[in-house]
Amino acid sequence: MTDTTSPTTLGHAEAATPIAPGRTPWKLEAIGFVLGFTLLALLPLIFGDTYARHILIMAFIYAIVASNWDLSLGYGGVFNFGHLALFGIGVYAYSLLTKLAGFDPWTALFASGVIATLAAILVTIPILRLKGIYIILVTFGFAQLVMQVIISQSAITGGTQGLVRIPGLYLFDHNMVRDGKFAYFYIALALLVASTLFLRVFVRSRAGASIVALRDNEEYAISRGVSIVRQRMLTLAASAFFTGIAGAFYAAYQRNASIDVFGMSLATIILSMVLLGGTSTIYGAIIASFVLTIFAEWMADFGAWRPMITAVLIIGVMLAYPSGLVGMIKASWGAVAGRLKRPA
Amino acid sequence: MSALAEILFGGLFQGSLYAMMAVGLALVWTTIGVFNFSHGVFMMLGAYIAWQLVELGLPAMIAFPIAVVVMAGVGWILQASVVRPLIGRPNIVLVVVITTLAAGSLIENGALTIWGPRSKQIPALIAGNTTIGGVGVSLHQIAIIVITPLILAALWMFLNRTRLGLALRAVAQNEDASHLVGLNVTALYGLAFAIAASLAGLAGIFMGGYRFMSPVMGSDPLLKALIVVVFGGISSISGPIFAAYLIGFFEAACSYYFGLYWTPALLFGVLILTLMVRPEGIFASRSRGLA
Numbered sequence: 001m002t003d004t005t006s007p008t009t010l011g012h013a014e015a016a017t018p019i020a021p022g023r024t025p026w027k028l029e030a031i032g033f034v035l036g037f038t039l040l041a042l043l044p045l046i047f048g049d050t051y052a053r054h055i056l057i058m059a060f061i062y063a064i065v066a067s068n069w070d071l072s073l074g075y076g077g078v079f080n081f082g083h084l085a086l087f088g089i090g091v092y093a094y095s096l097l098t099k100l101a102g103f104d105p106w107t108a109l110f111a112s113g114v115i116a117t118l119a120a121i122l123v124t125i126p127i128l129r130l131k132g133i134y135i136i137l138v139t140f141g142f143a144q145l146v147m148q149v150i151i152s153q154s155a156i157t158g159g160t161q162g163l164v165r166i167p168g169l170y171l172f173d174h175n176m177v178r179d180g181k182f183a184y185f186y187i188a189l190a191l192l193v194a195s196t197l198f199l200r201v202f203v204r205s206r207a208g209a210s211i212v213a214l215r216d217n218e219e220y221a222i223s224r225g226v227s228i229v230r231q232r233m234l235t236l237a238a239s240a241f242f243t244g245i246a247g248a249f250y251a252a253y254q255r256n257a258s259i260d261v262f263g264m265s266l267a268t269i270i271l272s273m274v275l276l277g278g279t280s281t282i283y284g285a286i287i288a289s290f291v292l293t294i295f296a297e298w299m300a301d302f303g304a305w306r307p308m309i310t311a312v313l314i315i316g317v318m319l320a321y322p323s324g325l326v327g328m329i330k331a332s333w334g335a336v337a338g339r340l341k342r343p344a
Numbered sequence: 345m346s347a348l349a350e351i352l353f354g355g356l357f358q359g360s361l362y363a364m365m366a367v368g369l370a371l372v373w374t375t376i377g378v379f380n381f382s383h384g385v386f387m388m389l390g391a392y393i394a395w396q397l398v399e400l401g402l403p404a405m406i407a408f409p410i411a412v413v414v415m416a417g418v419g420w421i422l423q424a425s426v427v428r429p430l431i432g433r434p435n436i437v438l439v440v441v442i443t444t445l446a447a448g449s450l451i452e453n454g455a456l457t458i459w460g461p462r463s464k465q466i467p468a469l470i471a472g473n474t475t476i477g478g479v480g481v482s483l484h485q486i487a488i489i490v491i492t493p494l495i496l497a498a499l500w501m502f503l504n505r506t507r508l509g510l511a512l513r514a515v516a517q518n519e520d521a522s523h524l525v526g527l528n529v530t531a532l533y534g535l536a537f538a539i540a541a542s543l544a545g546l547a548g549i550f551m552g553g554y555r556f557m558s559p560v561m562g563s564d565p566l567l568k569a570l571i572v573v574v575f576g577g578i579s580s581i582s583g584p585i586f587a588a589y590l591i592g593f594f595e596a597a598c599s600y601y602f603g604l605y606w607t608p609a610l611l612f613g614v615l616i617l618t619l620m621v622r623p624e625g626i627f628a629s630r631s632r633g634l635a
Contacts, residue, residue: 073438130619132437137573138615141615144567145609145612145616148609151605265449268442268446271442275439279435304453307450308449308453310449311449311453314443315425315443315446318446319426319430322439
């Protein structure tokens with residue numbers, strides 16, 4: 001997962017963050033970051049129709065959820081299978097806050113992120129002592145618990161019927177409905193930028209390094225003074241905030257909420273985005289979200305065959321490239337770079 | 345009296361189905377060390393194959409065993425295609441979750457395409473109803489309550505008294521040593537999956553006999569089986585069996601006293617509490633090397 005090849009000899013010993021071998025210099029990454037997101041911001045100029053913007057908005061939402069999952073799953077090595085429940089909590093928190101409690105949509109959006117974070121801290125408590133497969137089971141159980149509570153409290157949450165006519169977001173006096181989804185597109189993009197920036201800064205920080213240390217060698221990390229309780233809570237909480245906000249945005253954009261967000265099919269799709277992209281990269285999950293969302297649209301004509309083709313493709317990529325699309329790109333880049341370097 | 349009989353009967357019946365599902369999951373986990381998320385789909389497929397065979401005119405008592413054998417084949421194929429190539433990879437647990445989920449989605453959508461979304465039902469093992477202790481029950485359910493312990497006992501005998509079963513347990517305990525003494529580990533992995541799939545298929549046939557079948561019928565039992573194995577401890581076969589009946593009784597009592605809606609929430613609450621106190625499960629003596 002982490003590169004262990006050729007340590008880059010950087011001169012500054014005073015650097016506060018530990019320099020991981022093979023790490024991309026932050027200036028280079030910043031340039032790539034700005035270029036990449038500028039390109040995304042310009043996409044509506046190329047794809048003129050409203051439907052294309054809708055697809056991109058969905059891809060942005062999925063990218064936020066998947067990349068945040070990569071933080072806990074990839075970097076943290078915590079098999080958190082309740083990640084989609086955090087998304088669902090965001091959806092329902094926003095819906096209930098705006099619809100029943102009468103909150104301002106933007107306040108509710110932020111509050112949903114906070115509520116998801118609190119839920120993540122709550123779910124961390126039972127998994128502090130657990131490892132591997134048991135974490136999968138408890139977090140999976142947590143997701144089901146949340147869903148069951150929402151179904152059983154149908155008087156408030158609408159149960160299996162879900163909620164409709166949820167207030168959307170607003171921007172001054174701008175008409176959000178009749179602008180061809182331009183406003184929602186840029187809000188979604190802004191959220192993705194904020195989330196990605198947060199994730200990348202986090203994983204490059206000392207806290208991020210300590211989380212990776214815990215994943216790679218738990219005993220050694222603990223003996224060096226890294227607190228597994230604190231860091232695991234931090235990982236889950238950090239991965240929950242933007243996930244909750246993405247859920248709230250999803251509810252605001254779709255104007256309805258249903259328990260489908262807790263279902264296995266959505267979890268499978270998002271998980272395959274994380275794994276297809278390649279874990280512990282953040283960018284991999286984002287790229288895979290675009291690839292899968294656009295691919296799913298592209299195959300819309302296949303109807304019932306679509307989920308089957310997707311399933312076969314996921315299996316195929318996982319068998320051929322266990323480190324995902326980014327691993328694939330890295331492998332081919334490594335081959336090219338190796339060939340270029342050798343004569344020198 | 346009637347309340348007790350109802351809880352007892354409901355618990356025995358649900359427990360039997362959960363035990364059939366959970367044993368397969370536990371078997372795959374102990375031998376290969378992966379979690380098979382297409383286990384629920386196995387259940388659905390077994391029921392549909394049985395339905396198809398009955399529909400073709402075969403008598404139920406011939407169609408059901410054929411479906412179970414076909415399911416063994418399906419389990420073997422699934423293992424060979426999406427699990428075996430990944431063995432030895434560092435993040436196998438995670439990758440197998442996604443490949444089995446994807447394979448499950450493939451089979452589920454395939455079943456939807458072939459058989460359609462319309463609900464179906466397969467003939468009961470024994471038709472008719474009776475009354476025991478003031479509770480009306482179908483003979484089909486009684487048959488399941490009687491047959492399941494026999495099958496589980498047979499499985500236990502197989503794992504503890506036959507060479508093949510012992511080989512399977514040897515692989516579960518120490519894979520490298522099994523290689524050294526000349527066991528065909530790859531084939532045993534396939535066997536574990538085949539047994540798990542045929543048990544799930546049989547559970548599906550049982551379920552299709554009293555409830556309408558649909559392509560998504562396996563997702564809820566899979567969930568319950570997951571709870572059962574967590575509860576009973578994943579590292580043994582007998583732990584999940586006890587846990588299955590315990591959870592069956594718990595569910596029956598809960599839905600009797602608190603209502604059907606609160607039962608799943610209570611169940612998951614109990615599950616999370618159990619894991620906080622005893623992560624290795626209540627019936628497990630020690631846990632397998634986990635990572």
